[in-house]
Amino acid sequence: MDRINVLVVDDASFIRDLIKKCLRGTFPGIGIEEASHGRKAQQLLSGQTFDLVLCDWEMPEMSGLELLVWFREQAQHAGTPFIMVTSRGDKENVIQAIQAGVSDYVGKPFTGEQLVTKVKKALAGSGRLAALQNAAAPTLSTGTGGDSLAVLTGGGKARAEAPRPRVAVPAAAPAQPARKAASSPAPAVTQSRGQAVLRLPGAELPCAIKAISLKEMVVLVKRGEVLPQILSSVVVDLEQGDQTSEVARLNAYVHALSAVENGGEIQWVQVQCRFVDRDPQKLDYISRLIARGTTQRHFTPGA
Template sequence: MSKVSVLVVDDATFIRDLVKKGLRDNFPGIHIEEAVNGRKAQQLLARHAVDLILCDWEMPELSGLELLSWCREQDALKTTPFIMVTSRGDKENVVQAIQAGVSDFIGKPFSTEQLVTKVKKALHRAGKLQALAASAPPKMLSTGAYANDSLAALTGGKADVVQAKAPTAAAAKPAAAAPAAKPAANPTSGRGQGQLRLPGGSMACVIKALSLKEALLVVKRTEQLPQVLESAVLDLEQGEGAETARLNGYLHAVAAFEPKPDSEWLQLTFKFVDRDPQKLDYLSRLIARGSAQKHFSPGA
């Protein structure tokens, strides 16, 4: 029996790792190919047949939409399920992708449950799910607790070794997070505002500092605490033309904004994983304008 093959296309290594781990954990025996952009995916698809394509939208050299259009022009790929994994959820973009022949969407940030549900649906429609289900233990095809998927993806499954050092939803109380060094007196004043989208919901945030590699954010503490290494999308609407940028990344650090145990605010370090030239250009212009300019070291 031939293996079911899936192609994962994304220019961000972090996102590819999350997708691959979710697939391997829930679909044992599945074969995974990967490509860093649409151009590399074209080359791979010209040599190998796949049963499903999971693809980012915004990538250098060849975008996900361009790859989708190309696939639908190829006789061998006309009916291959193509799922767009993207932070572009606007009606205009959705319509554009549907017209190009997309099979489904997974919005960033995504949970493993969402990924598994969409992949099951696509493989079922393609008549490929039964072969995987027959050889997989029942628990492997059911949803479970995926709170630390991002952590496990980066640690090769050795999350228990690192967990004691990294705050989690159960342990990320102010006592477990180092207070921010000399924070500004007013947490709501900053260099700009944005929206941080996490798998569990969205949070308004104040941008305290911004570089091409990361952003320092302040959010109001809620019952749903952000987790270190959790994937997220930062929506920025700045500038004279009200430009919008959706920046993919993960939470590198979570700390109490005020040096006290009952701090109402959290300070987050958000690392970017995008390498899209347009997004980097947007960030450069945003920093240059001074609307988010403040010195802090990206390597800190």
């Protein structure tokens, strides 16, 4: 039987690489094409046939939802599964995607096992699961240092503790600079205090924003049993106290970790997150945070 061909669409190359490594590590015979935005995906879909599309929602030029609407209008793609892979897990967004004809939903961050389960389910529905299983390998490897993508589907929370506590940053923490990784100098950052939530595999960590730039964010999290790992994919939720319920979700990966000592004890961990989003609205949001030197306002990037 011919092999399965999958199209991966995401403006973040880091996320595309994670998905490709996960699928190839599980199904070595699988064929994968990739696109960095909806327009490129549209061109590929106009000239090729795929068995499955894995697509981000928020992308420049053409969003994942716009691509989905166009995709369902094409007769040659009738019955082809289309899975949305995104951090937009709110009920309204899920309903909107279902109405447009989405096959399934995978929230960022997600585990490799969860992604594979969704792929198998989608291909079983289209009658192509046998071809996928013929390419199966005995082990799963995502190459992500701890399999650090976690799920948010249907707007649900992943093992979050409620209510989320507000974080009191220790006074001594800013005076204790983190040990920097031996890499190129980090871009200039705006020093600003604010609150956020760092979403990890199966957990949500309240954190305080120490610094932010267009490329990265540095946050402080309380030391605990669950901590992020280097190169793990995370989602940063900004939920500031301006009397709104909107949330800004920024996709990122963990670039560096360092302990923050206070009187010889380590109670806090500094996490340096590099943004992977290239969506213009998200970049504009970060720019406005930097310009104001504050994280006191909400912003929800549009589709």
